[in-house]
Amino acid sequence: MKFISEFRRPELAEGLISQIHRESKTPVRFMEFCGGHTVTIFRYGIRQVLPPTIDMVSGPGCPICVTANVDLDKAIALSQISDVIVATFGDMLKVPGSRSSLQEVKADGADVHMVYSTMDALRIAEDNPAKSVVFLGIGFETTAPTIAASILQAGEKGIRNYYVLSLHKLCPPVLRAILDSGEVKLHGLICPGHVSTIIGSHPWEFIARDYGIPCVVSGFEPLDILQCVDMLVAQVENNESRVEIAYRRGVRPEGNQQALKLMERVFEPCSAEWRGIGEVPDSGLRLRKEYQHFDAELAFDIEPGPTYEPVGCICGDILRGVKTPADCQLFGKACTPEHPVGPCMVSSEGSCSAYYLYGGGF
Amino acid sequence: MCLAIPALIRFIEDKEAEAEIGGITRRISLWLTPEAKVGDYVLLHTGYAIDILGQEEAEETLSLLEEIARLAEEKG
């Protein structure tokens, strides 16, 4: 068992596909919350193999896409301070803020390092004691514990020049906000896999209970998605709504308690600004008082300037699942992966990028 | 999504480990999975093991899917 190729077996996919076709009777709309699911769905052409009764919409589950311009501008402002090294995951480099992107300020001489892990960012801090290393803490519940661990490690090792700009976002509160807005009618939710690895499946129960929407946690291989859709169809056809897991090898109902413990030790919930959705209470994470000396926003005096949003871009509507990239006038014309206007075209798991690259309408 | 992939733990040294991902190796952190053992498959996200993958659960899922495939074949 190597946990990858086994979950791409075409003959098992065929079985699931034919079962879904056999059982799906009621027309339904399912949302895949997570951008990673959107990528799997497009990369393997899953929409094409589903029956016409099933309509899939993409949700706001891409931490890059939902980062508001006001926060991107902060990251860019930090990169302009002398002796500051900004360390970031590669995903963030191309995302346009109000006036420029990290990629552009890097070309102008800002010290921006791309890293794969906070472990690498800590190493940069150790190697450059005369400089300050600011790590851009983006990501959902999956990533936040790794950032928490890096802060605890910096504390243990006495690394004093490591800071975090915490732009973390939490998934359950934003789903509640989207469902409360009533803009999009859903009959099933594909819950994010690796977020659930950390938080477990219990935090989704309010959706099944309060909104009557079937929820299934899915992994990221094509068989995972197909199995998840099959389980959602079964719930719909049986008039049920509960939380199930189609990714049992990677998700336990109670989640990863150690990761949650570290995350809670370092961070506390706060209100956060989501692109296209606005401010959502308790959907962000800030450093707790004991760890505030790691907080880049407190350590540096930054003036990001006024925020601008690109004219004509409907990323916000797309993130809420209200519109699809095909509804956007800029899509494929003024806005392409080479010249992205909005973040959903930049991030490789953004809906626009997935539609564009993998030919959504093909 | 939060890209995470299966990695096999080869050695453990304190809170770090050397893990193999299909023929490549990398140092990973076990801060989030202190109970991980040599020989475990973990889910690797940004250099951190975020969980230990369940061998049994994976096998159960696959046999369920095999059963569905068999059923689909019978029903044509």
Add this chain to the structure above:
Amino acid sequence: MKDKILLAHGSGGKLAHELVERSFVKAFDNPLLAKLDDSAVFDFSGRLAFTTDSYVVSPIFFPGGDIGKLAVCGTVNDLAMSGAKPLYLSLSFIIEEGLPQSELSEIVVSVQKAAQEAGVEIVTGDTKVVHRGSADKLFVNTAGVGMISEGVDISGGNARPGDKVLLSGTIGDHGIAVLSQREGLSFSTQLESDCAPLWSLVAEMLSASPNIHCLRDPTRGGLATSLNELAKRSKVSIRIEEEKIPVREEVLAACEMLGFDPLYVANEGKLVAIVPDEDVDKILKAMRENRDGKDAVIIGEVRAEHPGRVVMKTCLGASRIVDMLAGDLLPRIC
């Protein structure tokens, strides 16, 4: 400090002459270069192919090669992709001051070896040394000329509906081997760059059948980008099958880890060929008999509908569009 390259090595003075005569002329020993005239002068008749490329790889040494080998193979391969037998190369170094002479010597040796293997001569060259920080250790530029035989007409615009698409082996080896050495991404692997001169492979393919329509070496931008270029130039669509494309386990694993698609990862010793259906078997056989084509496979075919598109059949039997690479390949976490 004796073993470092100094600005004076590029000044045109004594040190520069010493470097040229001791290192380069000796290593690349051939009568055209030995004259040390301002240009290499040679006779020529027939159809000529002429190409140039610059090499800025970081790090300059990587598993399976270095910037010198890459510079020779890259230019030789560009000639070979036009069906031209590579004859002569130029070689220019732009060196950042402070580069250890030993590293330069090592690169010169590997240039020499690669040139010998490819059957080309380095007949002219140049060396400049720039201030620290104005270059990243060493940049190399090579230009090359080659000869095209009668009856060979290979061009990106020649693909026709019904043609078959051949790939000479596994994809992504070079890109992942280089990436494994990059700071901040460090992972270790036995994987080596596939960097190799491809003329002998092309020569054998041409002797099996001169009717090859298109050849491309999928370097930066990977297989996906090369196929898109061919589809656009020829105004046809190319349909490939995911399961037919060979990818090494290590490449797949690194791609999964960093969020890449192997279709976009660079190769330096692979080629994709578009050939008429009636010749595909003999060309494939010739490829498989060559060291650099032993894993060659048919990955798809050329079609008339949806001109300019590359479409891939996924392992679920569905289809998806494969676009060109946009921007850089950046490792991602989501």
